[in-house]
Amino acid sequence: xxxxxxxxxxxxxxxxxxxxxxxxxxxxxxxxxxxxxxxxxxxxxxxxxxxxxxxxxxxxxxxxxxxxxxxxxxxxxxxxxxxxxxxxxxxxxxxxxxxxxxxxxxxxxxxxxxxxxxxxxxxxxxxxxxxxxxxxxxxxxxxxxxxxxxxxxxxxxxxxxxxxxxxxxxxxxxxxxxxxxxxxxxxxxxxxxxxxxxxx
Amino acid sequence: xxxxxxxxxxxxxxxxxxxxxxxxxxxxxxxxxxxxxxxxxxxxxxxxxxxxxxxxxxxxxxxxxxxxxxxxxxxxxxxxxxxxxxxxxxxxxxxxxxxxxxxxxxxxxxxxxxxxxxxxxxxxxxxxxxxxxxxxxxxxxxxxxxxxxxxxxxxxxxxxxxxxxxxxxxxxxxxxxxxxxxxxxxxxxxxxxxxxxxxxxxxxxxxxxxxxxxxxxxxxxxxxxxxxxxxxxxxxxxxxxxxxxxxxxxxxxxxxxxxxxxxxxxxxxxxxxxxxxxxxxxxxxxxxxxxxxxxxxxxxxxxxxxxxxxxxxxxxxxxxxxxxxxxxxxxxxxxxxxxxxxxxxxxxxxxxxxxxxxxxxxxxxxxxxxxxxxxxxx
Numbered sequence: 001x002x003x004x005x006x007x008x009x010x011x012x013x014x015x016x017x018x019x020x021x022x023x024x025x026x027x028x029x030x031x032x033x034x035x036x037x038x039x040x041x042x043x044x045x046x047x048x049x050x051x052x053x054x055x056x057x058x059x060x061x062x063x064x065x066x067x068x069x070x071x072x073x074x075x076x077x078x079x080x081x082x083x084x085x086x087x088x089x090x091x092x093x094x095x096x097x098x099x100x101x102x103x104x105x106x107x108x109x110x111x112x113x114x115x116x117x118x119x120x121x122x123x124x125x126x127x128x129x130x131x132x133x134x135x136x137x138x139x140x141x142x143x144x145x146x147x148x149x150x151x152x153x154x155x156x157x158x159x160x161x162x163x164x165x166x167x168x169x170x171x172x173x174x175x176x177x178x179x180x181x182x183x184x185x186x187x188x189x190x191x192x193x194x195x196x197x198x199x200x
Numbered sequence: 201x202x203x204x205x206x207x208x209x210x211x212x213x214x215x216x217x218x219x220x221x222x223x224x225x226x227x228x229x230x231x232x233x234x235x236x237x238x239x240x241x242x243x244x245x246x247x248x249x250x251x252x253x254x255x256x257x258x259x260x261x262x263x264x265x266x267x268x269x270x271x272x273x274x275x276x277x278x279x280x281x282x283x284x285x286x287x288x289x290x291x292x293x294x295x296x297x298x299x300x301x302x303x304x305x306x307x308x309x310x311x312x313x314x315x316x317x318x319x320x321x322x323x324x325x326x327x328x329x330x331x332x333x334x335x336x337x338x339x340x341x342x343x344x345x346x347x348x349x350x351x352x353x354x355x356x357x358x359x360x361x362x363x364x365x366x367x368x369x370x371x372x373x374x375x376x377x378x379x380x381x382x383x384x385x386x387x388x389x390x391x392x393x394x395x396x397x398x399x400x401x402x403x404x405x406x407x408x409x410x411x412x413x414x415x416x417x418x419x420x421x422x423x424x425x426x427x428x429x430x431x432x433x434x435x436x437x438x439x440x441x442x443x444x445x446x447x448x449x450x451x452x453x454x455x456x457x458x459x460x461x462x463x464x465x466x467x468x469x470x471x472x473x474x475x476x477x478x479x480x481x482x483x484x485x486x487x488x489x490x491x492x493x494x495x496x497x498x499x500x501x502x503x504x505x506x507x508x509x510x511x512x513x514x515x516x517x518x519x520x521x522x523x524x525x526x527x528x529x530x531x532x533x534x535x536x537x538x539x540x541x542x543x544x545x546x547x548x549x550x551x552x553x554x555x556x557x558x559x560x561x562x563x564x565x566x567x568x569x570x571x572x573x574x575x576x577x578x
Contacts, residue, residue, distance in 0.1 A: 073417075075296035076288045095288065096277020099296055101213040102417040102424075105571075111277070131277030 009165045009193050010066065010085030013138060013152050015059050016172070017180045019159035020045075022057040026151035026160060033139065033150040041110045042136040043151050058180070059160060061151070062087065062108035062136040066191025070100035070109060078133070086140070089133050096131040105185065109133045165193035172197070210417070210424055210569040214275075218415075219562035221272040225303065226412035226436055227558055228264025230444025231257045232310050232405040236398050238466070239317065242325050243395075249462035251317060251325020256455065257448040258314035259367070261405070264444075265307050299411035306408045309401020312387075316394055318367060319377070320384035324391060366455030412436045416565070424569045425495035426502075431488050432565075434480040439561065442473030443554040446522060450551020459543040464530045467547055471526040474554065478519045481561075494572045501568035510564040518557010522550040 022045055030036065030043050043061035064086040071079045071087060078093035079100060101109040111131050139149035147153065152160035161171045172179060179186060179197050186194040235257015242250035273279035281288055285304055289297035317324055371377045388394060413436035416427040449467050453459050485503070489496040502510040529546035532538035538546075 073294050073296070075291050075294040075300065076282075077291045093288065094277070095279075095282040097275075097282070097296060098213040099294065099417075102210060105423060 009190075010064060011138070011143070011162065011164050012064050012168070012189070013061065013136070013149050013160050013162045014063060014168060014189075015180050016159050016161055016175060016177055017056075017058045018177050019157040019175075020058055021157055021159070023156065025154050025156055026059050029150040029154035030136075033142070037112065039112050040134065041112075042134065046107065059151070060106055060108070062138075063106060063189045064138060065189045066193070067188050069103040069105065069188065073099045073103040075099060086138055087135075088137070089135060091132055094132045096133065098133075100133055105188065108135050110135060165190055165196055169197055210571060211566050214566060216563060216566075217271045217275040219566045220559055221268045221275075222412050222415050222436075223555075223559040223562040224264045224268030224271070225299075225408050225415075226264075226440035226562075227443045227447060227555060228261045228268065228310070229306065229405045229407075229409035229412065230437075230440030230442065231260035231264065231448050232306065232313075232444070233257075233402055233409065234441060234445040234466075234469075235261065235448060236313070236402045236405070239313070239324075239398060240395065246462055247325045249458065249460050252452045252456050252458055253445075253448055253463070253466050254325065255314065255317045255367075256451040257444065258310050258317065260444055260447045260451060261306070261310035262314055265303065265310065269303060295411060295414040299408070299415055302404050302407035302411050305404035306401065309398070309404055313394075313398050313401060315380065315384050316388045318384070319380040320388060321381060322385055322388070324394070409437050409440045412440055423571045424498070425492045425572050426484075426488070426498035426565060426569045428488060428492050428495060430491070431480070431484045435477060435484060435561075438473055438477040438480055439558055442470055442477050443558040445473060446470040446526070446554040447551045450548045453544045453547035457540075457544065459533065459540055459547065461534075463547075464533060467526045467530055467550070470550070470554075471523045474519050474523050474526075478515070478523070481515065481519070498568045498570050501570070502564060506564050506568050509560055509567070513560035514557050514564055517553055518560055519554075522553045522557070525550050525553075 024045055026043050027041075027045060031038065031040060034042075036042065043059055045057050046060050047055060047057050066085070068079070068081070068087045071081060075097065076093045076095055078090045078095070079087055080090065082088050096111060098109075098111065101107075101111065110133070112134055113131055136149075139147070139151075142149060142153075148162050149160075152162040158175075161168055163171060168179075181189060181197075183194070186197055190197050235254045238250045238253035238257060242248075242254065273282060276282050285300045289300045291297050368377060371380060389397065410433065413429060413433045416432060417424050422428070445466060449463060449470055452463055452466075485499055489499050525546050529538065529543050529550075533540075533543050
């Protein structure tokens with residue numbers, strides 16, 4: 001179990017799309033765990049290639065990219081890397097300009113209008129609604145308790161994998177599947193570790 | 201179960217308010233820059249006519265700033281926090297932060313330059329009896345009398361602080377003119393220093409003009425192919441300059457009743473800049489899909505789904521008609537086949553059309569845009 005950045009790199013949740021059955025359990029687990037309103041989409045099963053023969057429904061959330069475009073474009077430095085390599089939003093700095101929403105290639109930033117409860121354990125992770133940017137926090141408080149993020153923990157088909165790049169590489173190899181990322185996306189998400197993940 | 205939030209169109213992130221914001225700051229930056237050029241040219245002679253363009257260029261710059269940034273703030277979740285620019289806009293790698301500082305400097309500059317050329321007894325470019333330009337002298341000794349809006353004002357008063365122009369007339373009627381005159385005379389530096397400061401502020405205005413292109417998505421991932429900067433920057437720069445100058449000419453024609461030969465030359469200049477904008481827009485339509493194949497769907501959106509807005513309002517109403525109208529009015533005036541009133545109405549109409557076209561262009565570029573689905577192998 002990886003709770004912080006280790007020698008293997010930043011721990012992330014990535015999807016194994018070949019196993020996803022579009023049940024929505026990840027969405028429910030996220031909202032229930034953090035007492036989020038239904039309009040909160042820290043993880044969401046989305047339709048990709050909508051209206052085409054390739055249309056498919058897959059879970060998407062923040063991947064805490066090593067070369068996060070959101071961090072680069074945020075004018076107020078509300079988005080920053082934490083010591084463990086994850087990306088966090090400071091609700092006290094965000095102005096809700098949606099620059100991160102336009103910059104993120106994965107659609108992770110959300111801007112819920114509803115007030116998200118300021119649960120003690122949720123602070124300072126994520127924003128609290130009112131149009132401010134909110135995103136997946138990788139369930140950092142759960143990790144500190146030795147638990148996996150709620151979504152990957154409750155996914156019935158193991159379609160959400162959690163771990164450092166080394167661990168993810170091993171899991172993908174065990175399942176004989178590739179990552180859902182193209183080379184370009186993998187470079188954004190994993191940075192220097194991209195070859196290790198995509199090269200399998 | 202599945203919904204489509206993650207990969208919706210850019211317009212769902214940035215709605216019409218971003219379009220209005222981008223259009224208005226572009227017009228403002230272009231108007232200031234062309235006004236500043238007129239300010240510099242006034243030193244070469246015929247000061248009052250160049251000065252009119254300078255004054256109304258600075259005013260259009262101010263008006264653009266009065267509309268654009270507040271509309272943007274209304275889009276933000278925390279507008280008051282965003283207004284604390286030195287405290288919040290700390291990431292100077294972000295074009296939004298860069299743009300905020302550019303707007304701050306530009307706002308200060310356009311305000312000061314407008315006040316300095318419009319108010320005060322010793323303001324530059326004010327009409328004098330000695331000025332012999334056609335249309336500036338009347339039988340009573342000074343065209344400024346009529347343009348001041350009051351027959352009781354004579355040339356001597358005009359030269360020493362009269363109510364030159366529509367703006368001064370309006371402010372005179374509401375009793376603010378004396379205070380503004382005092383403020384302007386008290387703060388105005390010498391002419392060389394004023395023009396040098398205007399040059400510094402022009403750098404900010406040019407920055408705002410570039411920012412009006414970069415404000416569309418920029419950063420590590422250029423996710424919207426339609427907003428390719430190679431094509432977008434010329435569109436925004438020529439469009440801002442052309443629309444800004446056309447708006448200043450239109451305002452000058454209406455407010456000061458001035459359609460002199462100098463103003464006509466500026467109208468032709470605006471037509472030239474609008475023609476350059478048209479070329480840049482057409483290059484986007486015909487060349488961008490070849491250079492950036494991912495832009496093909498968005499360009500098709502411009503020509504089909506949003507054809508009324510793009511072809512009808514942007515290209516025809518906002519560019520082609522104003523170009524023809526400007527050139528036609530100038531030619532008509534010089535051949536004495538149209539009246540001053542018709543010419544005034546033409547320049548005013550051109551100003552309105554290009555503003556509408558500029559806003560429509562920004563909206564069309566937002567509405568037609570699509571995210572490039574490059575990262576996901578689906």
